[in-house]
Amino acid sequence: MILVLCPGCQTPLDSAEAEANAAELRVQxxxxxxxxxxxxxxxxxTMAQPGEILYGSDxxxxxxxxxQVEDISALxxxxxxxxxxxxxxxxxxxxPT
Known part of the structure; x- marks a missing residue:
């Protein structure tokens, strides 16, 4: 666990960010x-033969x-x-549809 915020402890900016994140996830x-x-x-x-890298090469x-090396998830x-x-x-x- 990194951080816990109770609703009463959230700043207006925290609340707006939470609402934006929730809306973005619903749309997705x-x-x-x-x-x-x-x-x-x-x-x-695959990692051995990547084919087309759609996102993440950056x-x-x-x-x-x-x-710096981050743990990268490969899909x-x-x-x-x-x-x-x-x-x-x-x-x-x-x-694809």
Whole structure:
């Protein structure tokens, strides 16, 4: 657990951020998307043979620049036609229709 806020302890900014996050997640689910928190790499292949990297290559490029390594989730073998859209704090995956 990182932080716990009781509703009475939240600032107006905290409340607005919580409402925005909840609305964004509702919209993503309604559009058939699935939210995954950063850092994540979406790819049509595998780590050994990545195929098309749909989103997340910026995380890999950041490692040599900053010297910092994050635990990166790899979503492998996504079907062709999948869309991965960066959103605040993560990525939304939209499977092909």
């Amino acid at each position: 689910r309604q559009d058939g998307g699935r939210f995954v928190a950063d850092p994540v790499i979406c790819m049509t292949g 995380h890999l490029e950041k490692v040599p620049r900053t010297g 492998e073998r996504l079907p062709a036609g999948t869309r991965c859209v960066p959103t605040v704090g993560g990525v939304t995956i939209h499977p």
